[in-house]
Amino acid sequence: MDVIYRGKTKDVYDKGDGNYLLKFKDDVTGTDGVFDPGANTVGLSIEGAGKAGLKLTKFFFEKINDAGIPTHFVDADIENATMTVKPAEVFGKGLEVILRYRAVGSFFRRYGKYCNEGDKLDSYVEVTLKDDERNDPLITDEALEMLGIMSKEEYKVLADLTRKIGEIVKEEMAKKDLELYDIKFEFGRVGEDRHIALIDEISGGNMRAYRGDEYIEPLKLEQIMLA
Numbered sequence: 001m002d003v004i005y006r007g008k009t010k011d012v013y014d015k016g017d018g019n020y021l022l023k024f025k026d027d028v029t030g031t032d033g034v035f036d037p038g039a040n041t042v043g044l045s046i047e048g049a050g051k052a053g054l055k056l057t058k059f060f061f062e063k064i065n066d067a068g069i070p071t072h073f074v075d076a077d078i079e080n081a082t083m084t085v086k087p088a089e090v091f092g093k094g095l096e097v098i099l100r101y102r103a104v105g106s107f108f109r110r111y112g113k114y115c116n117e118g119d120k121l122d123s124y125v126e127v128t129l130k131d132d133e134r135n136d137p138l139i140t141d142e143a144l145e146m147l148g149i150m151s152k153e154e155y156k157v158l159a160d161l162t163r164k165i166g167e168i169v170k171e172e173m174a175k176k177d178l179e180l181y182d183i184k185f186e187f188g189r190v191g192e193d194r195h196i197a198l199i200d201e202i203s204g205g206n207m208r209a210y211r212g213d214e215y216i217e218p219l220k221l222e223q224i225m226l227a
């Protein structure tokens with residue numbers, strides 16, 4: 001199989017049959033050997049991290065597909081830590097969509113003059129560009145259209161899908177007594193009609209979750225969700 005891209009935590013292969021294969025690695029992002037899901041460099045390797053991330057991704061993508069929301073998911077091979085997906089064209093050079101239910105992280109760092117840390121937010125959607133050199137800058141729908149990255153109509157579809165997907169994830173987590181504070185998704189254009197679909201992964205490192213006042217770190221979150 002031809003390797004298309006070697007990412008920080010996953011490698012992307014062309015299966016040659018019209019689909020791609022994502023290989024989930026045990027590498028996790030972090031700084032100075034400390035696991036940090038928000039970091040832009042690979043910090044360390046944790047045995048089993050790839051498989052655990054894939055298991056949770058499979059769990060959520062099946063639920064989202066069942067709800068009739070388009071995704072790239074075809075199937076998963078847990079033993080080999082691989083997932084077969086439909087190839088997507090990303091927006092521009094790739095972007096991330098963040099959905100926020102609580103004012104924490106970079107939201108609170110930016111807007112702390114106007115809110116308290118942990119305040120409830122009403123399913124607030126933000127988009128950032130995947131650009132490590134520029135620290136993944138925030139971008140508005142106007143700039144996205146002006147720069148030829150996506151139209152305002154596509155933005156509306158994307159924001160609407162994001163809120164629907166977030167509800168599904170949030171409800172599943174609530175069943176395990178976990179509260180979802182925020183979550184990050186990726187989208188792309190899939191198929192001949194280039195419809196907008198959820199791509200990439202939904203693992204512990206893509207979200208912030210709490211049980212009461214206790215922050216639940218990604219690997220523990222995966223254990224709880226899959227138990």
Ligand SMILES: Nc1ncnc2c1ncn2[C@@H]1O[C@H](COP(=O)(O)OP(=O)(O)OP(=O)(O)O)[C@@H](O)[C@H]1O
Pocket residue numbers: 005006007008009010011012020040072085086087088089090094130186188199200201
């Ligand atoms: N269906 C798909 N078609 C094409 N590319 C995809 C698809 N699903 C995911 N990708 C891309 O595959 C890559 C996976 O690599 P990885 O998750 O390691 O991330 P990365 O790009 O190195 O960095 P980041 O930390 O910003 O996610 C990402 O660039 C992601 O956008």
Ligand SMILES: [Mg+2]
Pocket residue numbers: 007009200
């Ligand atoms: Mg990634």
